Amino acid sequence: MPRRSGLVMLVSCLGLAAVPAQATQYDIKEMTPAIQQALDARKARHSELRHLKSEGLLGEDNQGFVKVLTDDPMAQELARAENANRQVIYEAIVEQHQLGPEGLTQVKATFAEVQRDKAQAGVAIQLPSGEWVKK
Secondary structure, three states: OOOOOOOHHHHHHHOOOOOOOOOOOOOOOOOOHHHHHHHHHHHHHHHHHHHHHHOOOEEEOOOOOEEEOOOOHHHHHHHHHHHHHHHHHHHHHHHHOOOOOOHHHHHHHHHHHHHHHHOOOOOEEEOOOOOEEEO
């Protein structure tokens, strides 16, 4: 079974507003330059990302990533950058917690749940079943 530790540090670093009680908890044990850069970039694009989600151009998928819901080039570029940063963070958590082959799937599922829970009303979210709904 994977080691579970406090999500408080990671939640504050990622700017996540709420953590569901049932979510597996992970933290960042070592703040590497790559992780810090990913966190800083996510923070810098947060308001633009939030705006594009509210406009229906982006949604949160069930794998912990932003999904482009349109062919708007700006939305596509923002999603690409956001997802690249999320991938860096997810992989670092897996490595730092020595979660093994299934670790990335676990971490993605956890953060997909967090993103669904904190999404604003009207934002497109993908449920674990694969169904897309408006929150």
